[in-house]
Amino acid sequence: MSHIRARSAAVAVVLGAALCACSAGAGGVSPPADAKPGGRDRPVTVTVTPDGEGAAAGKPVVVGAEGGTLSSVTVTDAAGGRLTGRKAAGKASWTSDRKAAPGTTYTVEVRTRTRDGRKVTTRTSFTTAAADRVNKLSLAPGKNTTVGVGQPLSVVFDHPVARKADVEKQLEVTTSNGTEGSWGWVRDHSGKDRVDWRPREYWKAGTEVTLDARLKGTDSGRAGGWFVRDYRTGFTVGARQVVRVDLDRKRLTLERNGKKVREILVSGGTPGGDKRSWKGTAVLMAKEGTINMNSETVGLGDAYDKMVDHSMRLTWSGMYAHAAPWNAAHFGRANKSSGCIGMSDSDAAYFYGQVRVGDPFEIKGADTKGTIAEGNGYGAWNLSWERWRARSALHG
DSSP states (O other), X not given: OOOOOOXXXXXXXXXXSSSOOXXXXXXXXXXXXXXXXXXXXXXXXXXXXXXSEEEOOSSEXXXXXXXXXXXXXXXXXXXXXXXXXXXXXXXXXXXXXXXXXXXXEEEEEEEEEETTSOEEEEEEEEEEOOOSSBXXXXXXXXXXXXXXXXXXXXXXXXXXXXXXXXXXXTEEEEETTOOOEEEEEEEOTTSOEEEEEEESSOOOTTOEEEEEEOOTTOBOOTTTOBOOSOEEEEEEEOSOEEEEXXXXXXXXXXXXXXXXXXXXXXXXXXXXXXXXXXXXXXXOOEEEEEEEEEGGGGTOTTSOEEEEEEEEEOOTTSOEEEEOGGGGGGTTTOOOBSSSEEEOHHHHHHHHHXXXXXXXXXXXXXXXXXXXXXXXXXXXXXXXXXXXXXXXXXXX
């Protein structure tokens, strides 16, 4: 069996009974001179696009058959990855479900059936041009973790994403109980593009969540570049825990499954200036243990520089819940911190052991810096469902 490529918009292969006798012409391949219309020697012409070396990426692979029908099409890359696809009605064409990725060589095996019932197989290949720029991403939460009911799926991109709708189409979220949710695009606190998926309401305990980011072969735009791989993560939602912080009463209440577990005396941010706390719903981002806190990193000059125990991050801008024994005289009495939610060593140790990443902190108070922004940690819960859904590139 032999075949020949036509270096035009497609690669054409003419198939005879046992051996292909072909002559390439502009736009296709001519049948053998002795082929008779409707006769046994009438060939099948197979076309494949993209074609050749340095072909354009970001397009589906399309296979066509003239003079016969397609029995099967197999498209594989050098690593053995396969592009699945579908045959059109009449079986005269096949289109891949995914787009061809940049810098990749694909082998295409096509099995056809001639009009008089003969089966013929042909193989060809093409290579796409390499990407000038590659975009990558980071995912939260981590794979195979158990998180709280407020934890969103969060995707942060290394480079800008201009083609947000094209990217969002490739992000598939599957839940074990059909949870309603939506993607929403935000500007991360780092300045990068970010897209989060949050449920309409807090997750139900026990929900299993999977994200398939089928981005290989997707162009994020001129400044962002191509994605050259897929990503996958999954997590489970733990018990329903909600932390309610009342800065006016200087009280923190931990609730589990709708029941009060413990109330803790706290001291929040000092009223009247830059040391005030944020209000709204924050999501516990990380349990960081004992860390150094330096006021210069959050724009508060030399107000403090100390090691702090049982530190639980709530925002990228530096609001934590943590042990603050130096403020013991103010717990339950006055807000005198530099913006964090402080409590005693013993209460902080207990609380640190009870909460998990993803637990929502619902914070209220009369004198605060304002509501936590969507990109300052996980602030999506501070938008109504309608406003959040409007941030989707597909539904907004």
